[in-house]
Amino acid sequence: MAEITLTNIVKNYGKLEVVHGINLDIAHNEFVVLVGPSGCGKSTTLRMIAGLEDITGGTVSIGDVVVNDLPPRKRNISMVFQNYALYPHMSVRENLGFGLKIAKQDEATIIKRVDEAADILGLDELMDRTPAELSGGQRQRVAMGRAIVRHPEAFLFDEPLSNLDAKLRVQMRTEIKKLHQKVKTTVVYVTHDQVEAMTLADRIVVMKDGYIEQVGTPMDVFNNPVNTFVASFIGSPPMNLLPATIKGKNIVFADDKSLPVPVRLTGLVRDGQEVVFGLRPDDLTPVGHGIAESGDGAKVTLDIVLSELLGTETILYTSIAGQEAQGKMFGPRIVAPGETLEFDVAMDKAHLFDAATGKSVRVE
Amino acid sequence: MATKRVPFWQREKYTPYLLLLPAFLILMFVVLLPLLFSLYTSFTGYRLIRPESLYDWVGLRNYRRIFTDGDFWSAFGRTILFLTIALNLEFLLGLGIALLINKITWGQRTLRTIMMFPMMFSPILVGYQFKFVFNDNIGILNNALYALGLSDGAIAWLVDKYLAMFAIIFAEVWMSTSVFAILLLAGLFAMPRDPLEAAKVDGCNSWQVFRHITLPFLMPFVFIAMTIRSLDVARAYDIVDVMTGGGPAGRTELLWTMIARTGYDNARMGQANAMAYVSILLSIAFTYYFFTKLLAARKYMGGAE
CATH class of the missing domain: 3.40.50.300 (P-loop containing nucleotide triphosphate hydrolases)
Structure with missing residues (x-):
């Protein structure tokens, strides 16, 4: 005591x-x-x-x-x-x-x-x-x-x-x-x-x-x-961490695909900064299978490599810009490997880390 | 269909017995027959120099004689005393040595080896060595005491009845303390660290940790050492025979020196065997006692992880 x-x-x-x-x-x-x-x-x-x-x-x-x-x-x-x-x-x-x-x-x-x-x-x-x-x-x-x-x-x-x-x-x-x-x-x-x-x-x-x-x-x-x-x-499955570069108001990945910099993080990144884009599998969900529709949601189309059935949810293995990434499907249906799905990306929950220091851009 | 009878040694139900047979035979010839033979001779007036006396059945006369013989009971009591003092001293010293060596981080192996040296010598030689050490005229002990000014005359170490007993116990302890030390050290090595730490956190000081945790854990090892050593000490003969020969005037006579004298010097093998049987019962009693203690102490150790 x-x-x-x-x-x-x-x-x-x-x-x-x-x-x-x-x-x-x-x-x-x-x-x-x-x-x-x-x-x-x-x-x-x-x-x-x-x-x-x-x-x-x-x-x-x-x-x-x-x-x-x-x-x-x-x-x-x-x-x-x-x-x-x-x-x-x-x-x-x-x-x-x-x-x-x-x-x-x-x-x-x-x-x-x-x-x-x-x-x-x-x-x-x-x-x-x-x-x-x-x-x-x-x-x-x-x-x-x-x-x-x-x-x-x-x-x-x-x-x-x-x-x-x-x-x-x-x-x-x-x-x-x-x-x-x-x-x-x-x-x-x-x-x-x-x-x-x-x-x-x-x-x-x-x-x-x-x-x-x-x-x-x-x-x-x-x-x-x-x-x-x-x-x-912290978190299971672990957060997806994908290397990217800031170009203007966009996060550009190795395969030149891009996502907008989340609103809450604008101003914390500078043009040309090498970053790591972090997104929890819970925030990468097939359209219609998320927890809640995200406000400033972006959409990406991804190929499914593997799916793991857990009952209430299914873990989807896919790849973004050549890197393995995981998404979650709530209220799941059977997903076959090789299927292509459109995903909601909950950008308001995404994280950006400086690639050199590993620190979140919010604490720098 | 004619069934061919399998020879009995190939039948499955006899196989275990067949496989055990060699062991049974060897035990019978090496242990059982000599035992029975010596038991038989203890009921005869067998004397080594008169072989025909082997058939001289005297019933319980040998036993009656030794049970009414004051010298025998003195030797019997002295053996128990010798055993008690030697075992306890060896236990305490061995425990101390084991605890100290367990603390050492550097040179532990070397020390462990050195510690075993006394065990490597023949007991006869240890006897001679201490006979020299304790000799009243030329012994180094008296010389050292004299040179240091601690005594002015020759102390008769091997002649005085108490000092002679002390001297042979000293030699016995010197030779065999390492048995305890090694077994207890093995125990300390096997000891889990967690209960010790738990006890420290639970409020124990070092002594309490030792008293309540370490010692109970070591007790099975102590009893193993006690069992081995009680068998060893109860048949003590060589050191005593060399150092004092059971003297002065039978004051250091132990069971086995007495048995050897009766059997070989006096050639009364029948009576010696009767004594030997009594002494074996003593050994069995000690072994049984320590073994019971060992089992009781080990009962709890299943949970030690």
Whole structure:
């Protein structure tokens, strides 16, 4: 129940710097998700907050206390690990109560808090089992229970769902969300799965190569990615990114076909600028099969290479100016490869990035 | 249609037995027959120098004699004491060494190899080496103590009854601590890192992490080492025989030095075998005890990932 502040956090392993001066303010009771590909430094950052990794430079404070030199046990945080990290020789009850026992809480408090946590997570039936006798989902629930009994200042989650199968992962994701609504606490959650990030977070922190690329609400990050990395990382299927050149009021592609520069981006681009045109598959829809007809919609005619049926929608693979691109068909019908369709392009939702820097023209 | 009878050794239901037969035969000749033979001799007045005494059935006389013999019970008790002290010391030292080596990042392999050197020596030679170390006149220990001004006379390490016991325990521990160290080090290597970190976050200091997480995880390895070593120590003979020969005045006599003396020096093989059977029961009891503990400790380890 505290804010967490990272100021210029740096982490070195020997001479190799893996986290390059991160700044982040996490508000009281906020659910923040650090997301990024493997090796982006997100887990390292979390472990520095937990105190499991030394901090090479900068400060971490929890509440008003700078915790750089405090061991994990003095930081009053709980952590849920990817491999659950249950104590194999203890029963579920002992696992849950262990932290309280170490903190020398009296027996009555321990029983009360353990039962409370077991109740929240539905562990009542399993209390006398050992971790070896639990399934993956149950183990993860015990790990979360162990985190909540201590009423910590903050929860840290390190990829807690990545060892679960797909169905269970979705189910546990919902449970974590519910848990946070019940047990209001600051949460820092690390994942490489952008869907988890989108669904769980109050705020998403997108990381890459030890830098923060963008911080924002899920909608903000989704709608206004600051660069091509964020644009391609958040959202599934990923945003189409096509190289183009600005000529006057037009975006001209490699095959000399062109689209008008979107109204909201005029004035942000200069004539002759090399850009990357970004368009989500949701905004490239066959005429009559979009979510809503777009206001300043442009139309293009494209050949279908492949179609993937998903039920409520179909992903259409096509090519624009020699580059593979994906569109979506809502309210789908069967589409045969080789078919030619006319597409609406929702230009008011299109993005333009500078080709050299990769940054959105809106932030330059 | 005339069915030709298949010879029995080609019939499927006999195949497993046929395949097991060589093992059974070897075990029978190498283990079972000698065991039964020695069991039989323990009921005879068999003396090595009078082969015909092999047929001299005396019933339980040998057992009655040893059970009423104070010297035997002293040796029996001393063996248990020796075993208890040596195993616990080896466990504690081995644990300490393993924990220290586990911390080292540079030169760990070399240290692991060096650590095993004592195990590579013949116990007889270890006995001689320590006989020299502890010798009251020319031993380096007394010389060192004297040179450092820590003692003014010769300490009779191998003659005083407590010091002699201490000396052989010291030699035994020196030689075999690495068994514990190696097994516990293997345990530490196999230990998952996550529960340790979880415990740290859960509020444990280093001692508590060790006490509540590391040690329970190591216990199966401890019991494996205990099982092996209890068998080893219970039949301790060579070091003791070389260093003190069971002396002074039988004060360091262990079961096996006594058995060897009775069987070979006094040629009373029948009685020696009776003692040997009692000592084997002791070993079995220890092994059973540690094995039960091992199974109990291992029961939980299925969840360790």
